[in-house]
Every structure is written in structure tokens, then in C-alpha cells.
Amino acid sequence: MKTMANGAAVPLATIPSLDLAAFREAVIGARGRGRRVSSLFAAPRGDGLTLYLVLADDDEGVLECARAELDGAELSSMTEAAPEVHLFERELAEQWGVAPVGHPWLKPVRFQRSRRAAPGTPAPICGVTDFFRVEGDEVHEVAVGPVHAGVIEPGHFRFQCHGEHVFHLEISLGYQHRGVERSLVGGPGKRTIHTMETLAGDTSIGHATAYCQLVEALGAGRATPRGAALRGVALELERLANHTGDLGALAGDVGFLPTAAYCGRLRGDFLNLTALICGSRFGRGLIRPGGTGFDVDAAQLDELRRRLDAAARDVAGAVKLLWASPTAMARFEDTGRLDRELADELGLVGPAARACGLRRDVRKTHPAGIFRMVHVPLSTAESGDVFARAYVRWLEIERSVEYLRAQLAELPRGAPSRPVAPPRPEHLSVALVEGWRGEICHTAISGADGKLAVYKVVDPSFHNWMGLAMAMRDQQISDFPLCNKSFNLSYCGHDL
Amino acid sequence: MSTWKILVERLRQGHRTAAYPDEPPSLPDRFRGHPWLEPARCPDGCRECIEACPTDALRLDGRGLGLDLGRCLFCPECSAACPAGAIGFSGEHAMAARRREDLVVHGELLARAQALEERMLRLFRRSLKLRQVSAGGCNACEADVNVLSTPVFDLGRFGIQMVASPRHADGLLITGAVSENMRLALEKTYEAVPAPKIVIAVGACAISGGPYAGHPEVLGGAGAVVPVDLWIPGCPPHPYTILEGLLALLDRLPTERLQVVATVDPETVRWGRERAEHALRYLGADEGRGIQNQPPSTERKP
Numbered sequence: 001m002k003t004m005a006n007g008a009a010v011p012l013a014t015i016p017s018l019d020l021a022a023f024r025e026a027v028i029g030a031r032g033r034g035r036r037v038s039s040l041f042a043a044p045r046g047d048g049l050t051l052y053l054v055l056a057d058d059d060e061g062v063l064e065c066a067r068a069e070l071d072g073a074e075l076s077s078m079t080e081a082a083p084e085v086h087l088f089e090r091e092l093a094e095q096w097g098v099a100p101v102g103h104p105w106l107k108p109v110r111f112q113r114s115r116r117a118a119p120g121t122p123a124p125i126c127g128v129t130d131f132f133r134v135e136g137d138e139v140h141e142v143a144v145g146p147v148h149a150g151v152i153e154p155g156h157f158r159f160q161c162h163g164e165h166v167f168h169l170e171i172s173l174g175y176q177h178r179g180v181e182r183s184l185v186g187g188p189g190k191r192t193i194h195t196m197e198t199l200a201g202d203t204s205i206g207h208a209t210a211y212c213q214l215v216e217a218l219g220a221g222r223a224t225p226r227g228a229a230l231r232g233v234a235l236e237l238e239r240l241a242n243h244t245g246d247l248g249a250l251a252g253d254v255g256f257l258p259t260a261a262y263c264g265r266l267r268g269d270f271l272n273l274t275a276l277i278c279g280s281r282f283g284r285g286l287i288r289p290g291g292t293g294f295d296v297d298a299a300q301l302d303e304l305r306r307r308l309d310a311a312a313r314d315v316a317g318a319v320k321l322l323w324a325s326p327t328a329m330a331r332f333e334d335t336g337r338l339d340r341e342l343a344d345e346l347g348l349v350g351p352a353a354r355a356c357g358l359r360r361d362v363r364k365t366h367p368a369g370i371f372r373m374v375h376v377p378l379s380t381a382e383s384g385d386v387f388a389r390a391y392v393r394w395l396e397i398e399r400s401v402e403y404l405r406a407q408l409a410e411l412p413r414g415a416p417s418r419p420v421a422p423p424r425p426e427h428l429s430v431a432l433v434e435g436w437r438g439e440i441c442h443t444a445i446s447g448a449d450g451k452l453a454v455y456k457v458v459d460p461s462f463h464n465w466m467g468l469a470m471a472m473r474d475q476q477i478s479d480f481p482l483c484n485k486s487f488n489l490s491y492c493g494h495d496l
Numbered sequence: 497m498s499t500w501k502i503l504v505e506r507l508r509q510g511h512r513t514a515a516y517p518d519e520p521p522s523l524p525d526r527f528r529g530h531p532w533l534e535p536a537r538c539p540d541g542c543r544e545c546i547e548a549c550p551t552d553a554l555r556l557d558g559r560g561l562g563l564d565l566g567r568c569l570f571c572p573e574c575s576a577a578c579p580a581g582a583i584g585f586s587g588e589h590a591m592a593a594r595r596r597e598d599l600v601v602h603g604e605l606l607a608r609a610q611a612l613e614e615r616m617l618r619l620f621r622r623s624l625k626l627r628q629v630s631a632g633g634c635n636a637c638e639a640d641v642n643v644l645s646t647p648v649f650d651l652g653r654f655g656i657q658m659v660a661s662p663r664h665a666d667g668l669l670i671t672g673a674v675s676e677n678m679r680l681a682l683e684k685t686y687e688a689v690p691a692p693k694i695v696i697a698v699g700a701c702a703i704s705g706g707p708y709a710g711h712p713e714v715l716g717g718a719g720a721v722v723p724v725d726l727w728i729p730g731c732p733p734h735p736y737t738i739l740e741g742l743l744a745l746l747d748r749l750p751t752e753r754l755q756v757v758a759t760v761d762p763e764t765v766r767w768g769r770e771r772a773e774h775a776l777r778y779l780g781a782d783e784g785r786g787i788q789n790q791p792p793s794t795e796r797k798p
Contacts, residue, residue: 111677112713126677146681149660151628151642153635154678175677178632179713191550194569194707201634201732258502262509264646268735272524279526279585282636284731285572293572294526317505324501492634495675 001026001055001064007368009217009429012445015052015067020075023051023068028081030055035064036347036360038432038441040088042096043454044116045069049096052456054430054443058365063430070098077103084347087462110174110495115182126174127156134160134167142477146175153491159477166480169472171465176495184455188215188289188423197284200459200493205231205238205274206435207457207493208287210442213368213431215289218423218446223369225412227291232370233407234274234283234292236400239436241270243351243393243400244315246488250390251322253482254331262318269311273304291417305408312401319394332387336471336483339384348467350438350460351396352487354380355388362434376403389486425450435460437490459493513650517749521589521736528570528585529734533603535561537582548577551700551709559602565591565729566599566703592728592741596719599703599727609726611747616692620666621746623655626696627665627689631682632714633672636732637699641669643735651739654748662686667694667725673701673714674721686722694725696741699732706731 002015018026030037039054048071055064077100079086089100090109097114100106111126127146134141140161146154154175160168180199184192196211197204209231216222223231248263271281278286278294285293296304322328338348343356353360357380363371364378379395381388423446433440438460447453468487472480514521523529538561545561546554553567554574563583575584592609593599599606611617630638644651645658659665662685674682686695697718700706705716718724728741743749 123676126680146678147627147629147662147685151630151638151658153630153633153638154681175675175681176630176632176672177675177677177713178673178708179711183708183711190548190573191707194550194571198634198636198701198707198731201636202639204636258506261647262505264643265509265512265648268643268646268648275524275527277526279524279528279572280570281640281734282732284569285528293576314509317508321502321505490635492632495677 001066003062003064004430005062005368006362006366006430006432007213007217009220009424009427010065012426012428015065015428018066018068020068020070023053023066024076024078026053026055026066027078027085030082031084031344034059037082037084037088038063038439039430039443039456039458040085040092041443041454041456042070042092042098043445044096047071049098051092052443052454054441056366056432056439058360061366063366063432065428065430073097074099074101076101079103079105083345084463087466107172108174110177112174112177127172129172131158131172132160132168132170136162138162139167155491157480159472159480161477164476164478166472166475166477169469169480171469173465173491173494176492178492178496180496181455181457184452187452187455193288197282197287199457199496200461200490201282202242203238203435203437203440203459203490203493205234205283205287206433206440207442207459208283209235209369210431210433210440212287212289213433214429214442214444215423216420217429217431218427218444219289219421220424221290221418221420223291224415224418226295226414227416227418228369229407229411230277230292230294230296230416231287232374233404234277234286235433235435236404237270237274238283240397240400240404241267241274242436242488243397244270246393246485247319247322247390249485249488250332250386250482251328253485254328256322256325256328259318259322262314266311266315266318269307269314273307273311276300276304276307288417289420291415293417295416296411301408301411305405308401308404308408315397319397329387331482332390333383333385335386335479336475336486337383337385338467338471342470343384343467346466346470347463348438349463350435351389351392352464352467353438354378355392356384357382360439362432362439366432368431368433370407374403374407376400386482386486423450423452437461437488437493438464457496459490459496461489461491461494464489465494512647513653514648516649516736516739517743523587523589523734523736527587527589527734528572529737530586530588530591530606531563531565531568531570531601532584532586533561533563533601534582535603537580539580542579544577544579545574545583548573551704551707562600562602564600564704565593565606566596566727567700567706567709568729569700569707569731571731589734589736590740590744591730591737592726592744594726596703596724596727599729608749609741609744612694612725612745616694617747619692620694621748624667624742624746625657625659625665626667626669627662627685628658628669628671629682629685631670631672631678631702631718632675632708633699633701637671637701640732640735641671641698641738644739649735649739654743654746656742656746662688663690665689665693667696668722669696669698670702670718670722671698673705673708673711673716674718675714679715679721682718682721694745695722696726696728696745697724698728698738699730701731703727703729
């Protein structure tokens with residue numbers, strides 16, 4: 001395996017090509033060696049495919065990369081031995097027509113046409129698949145979506161129930177598929193950064209930062225110190241806005257309205273801080289290769305600090321009401337519990353993993369950019385339930401506020417950005433960013449012409465959707481909104 | 497926990513609902529609202545902004561340089577590329593339109609969207625229930641629609657509400673480029689809304705496909721599937737832009753704003769500022785307050 005750091009680029013030739021058996025062993029043995037699968041994907045090579053594997057070693061803070069050539073249309077499935085690759089294998093099957101033989105749950109991921117399908121092959125019909133079914137006189141099925149009751153993205157959920165009791169939840173996505181990865185091949189083009197900012201619009205900063213780290217690495221450049229610091233500020237503001245919104249929505253889901261109302265407003269206050277920097281509440285236009293597209297002056301920094309303090313005070317007031325409400329806590333505690341072992345097996349990331357006690361946070365374990373200089377403490381909980389997922393968010397809010405106070409007090413001087421050279425030919429780069437939902441992993445390979453030949457996006461939701469399904473086992477169906485919100489996963493980030 | 501603590505916190509958090517539309521919205525200095533164009537400044541043969549635009553929102557047509565607000569992502573690329581300071585964004589939040597073609601501007605101001613016709617207005621003016629459908633949206637438009645129901649915007653005070661079922665709705669509010677995979681669901685949801693019904697397309701994706709325009713995986717916006725009554729540009733539109741569009745449609749905005757002239761002589765009018773002053777006047781605010789964005793300097797970014 002080739003060992004590399006987060007945000008580095010290496011010549012493609014240095015990535016060892018394993019035979020399929022060794023590649024399988026690398027995947028299956030990963031957990032035993034303290035590694036987890038960050039990305040697993042295929043790229044076309046003549047009539048065949050090349051498989052790429054990116055493993056994260058959280059203890060050493062390094063990534064390991066390997067590849068293997070696959071010529072047939074079959075692959076012996078690794079999912080039984082390494083459940084964390086279950087969705088990666090389903091994706092391989094769907095995108096490239098490779099059958100993972102022995103996969104226990106082989107179903108469509110996004111209902112997209114295989115990229116190797118003959119022209120004119122009809123696309124599969126979204127949502128038409130063989131759903132898992134529990135049989136019995138008193139068993140019933142509840143189907144929800146793709147259009148939901150709230151203002152939310154589309155997805156289809158099927159519950160197998162006995163009364164209120166949920167035996168099993170199956171989540172079928174793909175409704176948001178817009179052809180993101182396919183469109184990135186041949187770039188970077190003038191739409192590339194906008195695709196990054198909108199592939200999961202609530203994580204514009206996270207995905208745009210991952211992309212910029214990649215193209216900077218491929219071009220042997222890096223962001224300016226001030227640009228890197230401003231990216232960190234934007235990333236933490238994005239986390240604050242979303243975590244605050246999530247805590248409000250969780251309170252709303254159990255009918256505790258004071259926190260719901262205050263946090264709904266405060267989420268907007270954090271978004272408006274991002275808008276103060278770049279004019280857009282979602283940070284559109286802010287993250288650009290070489291640094292940031294906007295700078296802040298002393299007066300804006302003062303204003304940012306003043307409004308951050310005010311919002312932080314109000315969030316603390318709003319959230320403390322929630323923790324002090326026994327009725328709200330009774331609904332949070334022991335609901336949607338996931339144990340640590342299962343979370344680890346499934347390869348969960350982000351607050352959902354940290355709520356089970358897993359120490360996974362890219363800012364801490366694979367720091368890049370400003371996080372190499374300034375560390376953010378890692379926040380975990382143990383109980384793995386809705387309460388833990390909420391509480392981890394609260395801890396992270398406190399730590400992000402502290403981080404921002406320190407950063408805004410002394411940003412590095414200099415220009416916010418500098419030019420970046422075009423990608424060097426035939427290089428591979430991996431960038432990890434800890435978005436508010438968890439690990440964002442982008443992998444890019446440049447071709448002989450210096451264009452992007454392969455671009456692979458793994459949104460944290462890709463790892464975590466199965467976690468939600470498992471957390472719903474043996475719960476009440478009325479707990480679903482609460483469990484769902486405690487994960488708050490992305491549909492478009494998964495569907496791409 | 498004592499109710500007392502909740503009440504104390506309630507007092508501390510204060511009353512947060514904005515006075516909009518009786519007062520102008522509070523927007524950040526760098527907010528990129530209604531774009532302005534001063535074609536008179538364009539150097540001969542210059543195509544820098546057209547080349548820079550990621551979504552081909554800028555085009556030369558029979559009337560000169562035209563900007564399609566329905567394709568515009570409100571990104572800073574065109575103004576950064578312009579060597580002459582002939583294009584930029586004003587602080588004006590209002591820019592909804594009833595007809596798709598009205599979203600193409602050539603230097604003129606976009607007129608306020610016309611209200612619904614009388615029969616529909618009688619039905620919906622004081623109570624409009626909408627079903628939101630995200631069809632390939634990135635969750636930014638969705639989030640800024642959602643935020644309208646928070647205390648700051650308090651959509652409920654206008655009688656507008658997002659409802660859980662299309663059967664309870666008077667219309668659809670659609671976001672996203674309409675993926676192939678959502679086509680059927682969108683069609684069925686539209687059919688499930690009882691007539692008469694309205695459709696509102698929110699965001700560049702729902703109007704034109706946005707950054708996904710031309711992808712075979714998407715249909716390029718809501719208009720490909722259902723008839724659209726109101727188009728609200730932005731990527732995503734600011735919540736106030738969405739609210740302004742909804743209120744214009746329901747004739748709930750303060751009156752006396754002129755239907756803005758079709759063209760403004762670019763030689764004599766710096767209309768980014770003019771537009772903002774217009775907005776302030778019709779909102780009844782003091783002259784000179786809240787004009788936020790100036791045309792950017794003519795220096796190129798490094």
C-alpha cells in the first residue's frame with residue numbers, strides 16, 4: 001500500500017497494483033489493522049476496470065492507497081467479511097456492471113444507468129426494487145416518500161412493523177441523482193467549483209474545501225495562510241449553523257418548542273456570519289483554489305466577533321433549556337441506540353460515530369490546512385442514542401465557538417489567495433475534510449493531459465445511511481422522525 | 497424544570513420577527529442581489545463576462561448583452577472577470593417574475609411580479625397552502641424555504657403555510673433541477689393538488705437546471721414537467737427574495753411602487769443604486785438608508 005498524507009498528491013505510478021486476492025485481503029483485513037475504508041471505486045481501463053482503495057489509519061494520521069486490475073464482470077464480494085464496503089460494492093455493481101458475487105444485499109444505489117451500458121439501454125425506474133419484507137398476519141408495511149411531509153429532500157423509506165414496533169427499515173435513495181461525478185471528468189472547468197458547492201448545498205464549504213485541496217495538491221500548490229485560516233473559519237461556521245439547526249429540529253420533533261424556535265432563528269444568525277464574509281449564507285463563492293475568493297477587513301472581523309458572541313450566548317441559553325427538560329430528555333435517551341461495535345463495522349463517520357465513542361474526526365486525526373496548526377478537541381459520547389448524537393453536537397458547538405474566537409482574533413496576514421498551477425499529469429490525490437456530517441473524501445486522478453480523468457466523491461452520508469436503518473431496529477415507528485433528525489443525512493450528497 | 501426558567505429565557509431571547517415588508521430587509525453588505533449591467537462601459541468586442549459565466553446566463557442577443565436571472569448562480573465570476581466594471585450585483589433582494597422570458601434583463605430593472613388574477617387572488621390572498629417538492633435540489637433552496645417558517649420571517653403571519661400533503665395544498669413550491677428519478681413523483685404530486693393550483697419554481701436549478709443544466713440525468717427545471725406561475729431566481733435565493741416573490745404574487749406588498757420602466761438609459765443612470773432607492777421608496781423607508789452595494793472597483797482580482 002502507498003502511504004500518503006491527507007491532501008497530498010502522488011504520481012499514479014507509485015500506487016501499487018495488487019492482484020485481486022491481495023486487494024481483497026487489504027479490504028477485509030483493514031479493520032483488524034486499525035484501518036477503515038474511506039473510499040473504494042473503479043475507473044475504466046480499456047475494456048476492463050481498475051479498482052482503487054483508500055484506507056484511513058486514524059492512529060497514525062495517514063492514508064493508504066492501492067489499486068487492482070479487474071478484467072472480468074465479477075468480483076467476489078467482500079461485504080460479508082467487511083460490512084463497511086456494502087454500499088461501495090453496490091455502487092460498483094450499478095456504475096460499472098461488476099457483479100459482487102455473494103453480496104447479501106445487492107440492490108440499486110441511485111437507480112442510474114451503468115456507465116458501461118450500451119447506448120439506448122433504459123435506465124432503471126427509481127424506487128422499483130425488491131424490498132425486504134417481513135411476512136405474517138399482524139405484520140404491516142409502512143411506505144414513506146419520496147415526497148415527504150416536511151420541506152426536505154426526497155427518499156423512500158419502508159418500515160416492516162408489528163403495531164408500532166419496527167422490525168426493519170429499508171431506505172431506498174437515488175431520487176436526487178444529477179450525474180455529478182460523471183460531469184467532473186475532463187475538468188477542472190468553469191462549472192466544477194459550482195458543482196462542488198451544490199453537490200450537497202448545506203455542505204458547500206466542506207465539499208468545496210475538499211475539491212480545492214485536491215486541485216492544489218495536483219498542481220503542487222497550496223492555499224495562502226490567510227486563505228487556509230478563512231476556510232477553517234467558514235467550515236466551523238457551517239458546522240455551527242447546521243448543528244444549531246439540528247438541535248432545534250430535534251427539540252421540535254419532541255414538541256419542545258422554546259429550543260426549536262430559538263435555534264431555528266440562531267441557525268440563520270450563523271449563516272448570516274458566513275454571508276458577512278462572502279455575501280452568501282451558504283458560503284457560495286468563498287472557497288476557491290489557492291485560498292478564498294473574499295477577504296475580511298478589521299471592521300468586518302470586529303463585527304464577526306461581536307455577532308458570534310451574541311449568537312453563542314443565545315445558543316447556550318436555548319440549548320440549556322433542552323438539557324434541563326426531563327420530558328425532552330426522556331424521549332432522547334435510549335432512543336435509536338447504536339452500539340460502538342456495529343458503528344465501527346458499518347464504517348460510520350462524523351457525530352453519529354463519535355456519539356458511539358468512536359474517535360473519528362478528520363480535523364484531529366488527519367488534519368490538513370489550518371487544522372495542522374490549530375487543533376480542535378475531539379468530542380465523543382458513549383451511549384450511541386439520540387441523546388448522544390445531540391450532545392456531541394452541543395460539545396462541538398462549544399468547541400467551534402472557541403476555535404472561531406481564537407481564529408478571528410489573529411488571522412494570518414497576507415493575501416487570501418494565490419494562483420494555482422493546473423494539475424500535474426497522472427497524479428492521484430485524496431482530500432479528507434471533516435464536514436459537519438463527518439468525513440468528506442474526494443479522490444482525483446489526473447490523466448496524461450492533466451485533466452481530471454477520475455473524480456470520486458464520498459459524502460459522509462454514504463457511510464451513515466445504513467446506521468440510521470440499524471438504529472431504527474426495534475424502535476417505535478413514531479421515533480423515526482427523531483432518529484432521522486439525529487443523523488440528519490444528505491440525500492443529494494449520497495445521490496450525487 | 498421550572499416554567500420560570502423558560503419564561504426568563506424567552507424574555508432574554510427577545511422578539512425577533514422582522515418588520516418586513518413594512519421595512520426593508522436587513523441584508524449583508526456583500527449580498528449579491530439583482531445584477532446590474534452598464535453595457536455602455538463594455539470595451540468593444542469584450543466577451544470576458546460571457547466566457548466566465550459557468551451557466552451561460554450571459555449572452556449577446558439582438559438587444560445587446562442580456563443576463564438570464566433564471567440561469568444566474570449569483571456567483572462573483574462575471575464581475576471579477578469584467579475589466580471595465582460594467583457588471584455587478586446590487587443589494588436589491590426583489591427579483592421574482594411571472595413569465596420565464598421576463599427573467600432576461602439587458603440593463604433594465606426587473607418589474608415586480610404581477611399578482612395572481614382576481615379569481616385566484618380571492619381564493620389565495622389570505623390563505624395559501626403550499627406543498628414543497630425537492631426534485632434534485634441541493635438542500636440550500638430547501639433550507640432557505642424552511643427558514644421562512646422560523647420566527648424571523650414568520651410566514652404564518654401572511655397566511656402562507658407549508659403543508660404535509662399535496663391534497664391539503666393550493667400549489668407546489670418546487671426546488672431542484674428535476675432529476676429524471678423525481679419526474680414521476682413530481683407529476684403525481686402535481687396531480688394530487690386540487691385545482692385551481694399554482695406552481696412556484698424556486699432557485700436557478702428549478703428554473704433552468706442551474707449548474708446541472710444540460711445533464712442527461714435532469715430535466716432542466718420544473719417547467720419541463722408542470723406549468724409554472726412564479727419564478728424566483730437565486731442560488732439559493734435569499735429568504736427575503738422568496739418571501740418578496742410570494743407576497744408579490746398574493747398582492748400583499750405595500751403599494752405605490754411603480755411598475756418599473758422597461759429600460760433605463762445606461763448613459764445616465766447608475767442603476768444599481770437607483771434600483772435600491774426605488775426599493776426603499778416603495779417600502780416607505782428614509783432616503784439613503786440601506787443602500788448597500790456599490791459597483792465594484794474596476795481593478796481585477798489577483
